[in-house]
Amino acid sequence: MKNNWFALVVAFGAVSSPLPAQQTDVMVAVNRFVDGYNKSDAKMLAAACSDQTSIIDEFPPHEWHGMGACLTWMKDYDIDAKKNGITDGAVVLGKPSHVDVTGDRAYVVIPSNYTYKQRGAAMKEVGSAFTFALHKDPSGWRIVGWSWAKK
Numbered sequence: 186m187k188n189n190w191f192a193l194v195v196a197f198g199a200v201s202s203p204l205p206a207q208q209t210d211v212m213v214a215v216n217r218f219v220d221g222y223n224k225s226d227a228k229m230l231a232a233a234c235s236d237q238t239s240i241i242d243e244f245p246p247h248e249w250h251g252m253g254a255c256l257t258w259m260k261d262y263d264i265d266a267k268k269n270g271i272t273d274g275a276v277v278l279g280k281p282s283h284v285d286v287t288g289d290r291a292y293v294v295i296p297s298n299y300t301y302k303q304r305g306a307a308m309k310e311v312g313s314a315f316t317f318a319l320h321k322d323p324s325g326w327r328i329v330g331w332s333w334a335k336k
Contacts, residue, residue, distance in 0.1 A: 241332035270304035289321040312336040
């Protein structure tokens with residue numbers, strides 16, 4: 186019985202403990218990107234991205250890459266949202282499934298929910314996933330690629 190109790194305490198500690206510092210630093214860039222999106226702040230969003238970024242998302246043209254891709258994506262998102270009557274878009278990140286850091290590279294997978302209004306009606310995408318690839322440069326962690334997978 187003591188061994189089972191000990192295993193339970195160790196397992197709970199592993200689940201509830203905060204991320205190691207290196208992983209926390211990676212998540213700063215991810216959270217900056219999502220906060221920028223949620224606040225419609227293109228500068229904040231772009232500051233989280235590398236100059237060269239690759240993106241895959243659910244709306245046309247579905248992929249963006251190269252210089253300024255994050256800003257181009259945001260511009261295209263705004264155009265698509267206006268065309269489809271989408272307002273008040275917000276992403277809520279869940280607990281990361283993966284925050285894998287190897288040297289100056291990182292891979293992050295986060296269950297996410299997206300809420301918005303379409304022509305005034307509340308809509309949501311629940312159980313989607315955000316996946317990020319990041320690189321650490323002299324200014325810190327920056328996103329070099331991301332994708333959104335709608336459930």
